[in-house]
Amino acid sequence: MLSACSRAPEVALAPQASAPVCASARWPGDVSGHTRVTTQPDDGSVAAWGDPALIARCGLDPLGPTTDDCVTVDGVDWVVRPLSDGSVATTYGRDPAIEVLAPGAYGAVPLLLPAFTDVANSLPATGRHCS
Template identity: 50%
Template sequence: MPGPRRTAAALGAAAVLLSGCSSAVGVSVPGGAAGCGDPRWPAQVGGHERVDTDPANAAVAAWGDPAVVARCGVGALAPTETECIEIDGVGWIPSSLSDGTRFTTFGTDPALEVLVPSAYDPAPLLLPAFDEVAKALPPNGLRCR
């Protein structure tokens, strides 16, 4: 029977091997990421744990598989006729993607973008997880009507 040290060492080695099998979610870092400071990303989104991104950068984060991806520092949206939804005091502009929905904060500069795969519909239910990050962004005077 192995002693506690051997068991701990074996578990540590297994964790390293398992982490080597997982792949990071490929993301692009937005050009305005510096305007986001150090976002306080949620630990979980929709019950899914945070996963690594490639590149690793404070302005991007991902959760689950398929990954919900958040990018802080995208360009602010101009006034639009597109439906704006307000959740917890945060304005979001949705746009359909081939495999999900992109939500971009409306009324912040820089903006926060959240990409939600179709597997997580109804997608707007995930947005409250990003309240703290969105509300920390500088307002630009635009609001949902």
């Protein structure tokens, strides 16, 4: 069923969403040509673009060592995992961490990550890196 007005995507806030670096995250205005849309809740630690929504959340607990794929994009390390329809990338070596959820329609999530370099670099580094 198509609706004349789309609802704001509902986003669960991350455990450290209230951390100052997340509450005032400087999210990009657009990602790969998709404009930013309002989220529910409307919180500075989360952002979404396009329809279906590409969603980013700041405030996740940092990842520990993993065997999942780890890629470096613009000097930022990301752990990338497949989902049933799309993929998720989470900053590695940052505390708190950022998570980017990309529906399959957006293609390979690493190609979207340059839009998040500035906000990822604003997060405190833990010293861990992809190896």
